Amino acid sequence: MQDMVRRADPALIDKLAAERDLTDAEFLLLLQQEDPGLDAILFSKAREVRERIYGKDVYIRGLVEFTNYCKNNCHYCGIRRDNHNAERYRLSGEEILSCCEQGYALGFRTFVLQGGEDPYYSDEDMVSIIRSIKSSHPDAALTLSIGERTKESYQAFFEAGADRYLLRHETADPEHYGFLHPKEMSFERRIQCLSELRSIGYQVGCGMMIGSPGQTTEHLIRDIRLIQKLGPEMVGIGPFIPHHDTPYADEAPGSVQLTLRLLSIIRLILPEVLLPATTALGTLDVKGREKGLLAGANVLMPNLSPGSVRKKYLLYDNKICTGEEAAECIRCLGLRVETAGYRIVESRGDHISRYQPN
Ligand code: SAH
Numbered sequence: 001m002q003d004m005v006r007r008a009d010p011a012l013i014d015k016l017a018a019e020r021d022l023t024d025a026e027f028l029l030l031l032q033q034e035d036p037g038l039d040a041i042l043f044s045k046a047r048e049v050r051e052r053i054y055g056k057d058v059y060i061r062g063l064v065e066f067t068n069y070c071k072n073n074c075h076y077c078g079i080r081r082d083n084h085n086a087e088r089y090r091l092s093g094e095e096i097l098s099c100c101e102q103g104y105a106l107g108f109r110t111f112v113l114q115g116g117e118d119p120y121y122s123d124e125d126m127v128s129i130i131r132s133i134k135s136s137h138p139d140a141a142l143t144l145s146i147g148e149r150t151k152e153s154y155q156a157f158f159e160a161g162a163d164r165y166l167l168r169h170e171t172a173d174p175e176h177y178g179f180l181h182p183k184e185m186s187f188e189r190r191i192q193c194l195s196e197l198r199s200i201g202y203q204v205g206c207g208m209m210i211g212s213p214g215q216t217t218e219h220l221i222r223d224i225r226l227i228q229k230l231g232p233e234m235v236g237i238g239p240f241i242p243h244h245d246t247p248y249a250d251e252a253p254g255s256v257q258l259t260l261r262l263l264s265i266i267r268l269i270l271p272e273v274l275l276p277a278t279t280a281l282g283t284l285d286v287k288g289r290e291k292g293l294l295a296g297a298n299v300l301m302p303n304l305s306p307g308s309v310r311k312k313y314l315l316y317d318n319k320i321c322t323g324e325e326a327a328e329c330i331r332c333l334g335l336r337v338e339t340a341g342y343r344i345v346e347s348r349g350d351h352i353s354r355y356q357p358n
Pocket of ligand 1: 076077078114115117145146147148166167168170208238239241242243280315
């Protein structure tokens with residue numbers, strides 16, 4: 001294998017697949033090329049690796065968006081504190097549990113509780129919600145995605161039964177992080193949270209938006225380096241999409257093709273990673289989620305939130321699947337997955353690690 005590939009050609013993709021790594025200069029070439037033929041080779045290599053580990057199985061995670069109140073003011077996000085046009089809602093513990101009941105009957109074995117950073121839910125409230133979900137469905141995995149909390153809170157949620165935690169790092173470049181977020185937030189704190197979650201024993205997910213304002217290819221390479229260093233069980237990536245009531249209302253959305261390229265690269269550097277084809281990808285392109293699956297993604301996260309609140313959890317404009325009921329959603333997704341040549345399975349869909357005893 002030559003030391004340094006100077007052109008974006010198939011040899012670069014072979015090298016990435018064989019060594020699970022490239023130099024920064026090579027990643028730059030691969031990310032910046034615009035050759036559909038080369039992308040096709042990249043996607044098919046990622047697919048091959050995904051199928052070697054996960055076969056044709058697609059895991060589904062039932063997303064319960066239980067609050068859109070948020071104390072943060074991230075410049076990109078539609079539920080930021082300063083968006084006074086957002087119609088706010090909170091689900092009660094019973095409502096959350098009933099979403100999970102419904103999801104369980106539909107075959108879901110992982111639930112994701114996601115929300116804005118809403119201190120209304122105290123640690124005791126979260127612990128009681130987590131306990132009740134886990135005692136009703138001991139065979140299901142529970143993922144939290146509720147932002148930055150103290151290590152003590154993370155510990156209490158873990159002890160109550162939460163298994164996994166999604167906290168996108170958003171961008172691995174501290175200066176870019178500062179650009180996307182209000183000054184009271186910091187990249188250092190974000191990384192500290194991720195490391196605390198990991199040390200407590202959670203399966204951890206990080207990730208970033210593709211094409212967020214100010215993002216450069218160099219930033220994406222830093223993201224790749226961070227993902228390699230952290231070795232997360234999950235990586236959530238999706239294109240940035242503007243929201244009309246945010247400072248980024250007039251910014252351009254991220255590129256679907258570049259998002260697919262990143263999905264494939266992440267699959268090739270971390271073969272066993274759990275990688276969702278996100279709703280944001282499906283929002284920018286009607287076939288976005290299918291394309292994601294065909295570029296190495298192996299997870300889908302359909303919405304289990306009650307129909308009445310779905311339109312209110314609007315992180316970005318034109319979000320899809322806000323009108324459907326859970327049962328409809330899963331039927332539609334089942335068909336989409338089939339078209340891509342895969343199948344939805346009823347499983348917790350744990351991260352497969354070669355180092356696990358069984
Ligand atoms: N409050 C939680 C959950 C945030 S919502 C937390 O901080 O982790 C989940 C993800 O949606 C965010 O991490 C962000 O990457 C993504 N997101 C927010 N606004 C978006 C936008 N305008 N376009 C695309 N993705 C967005």
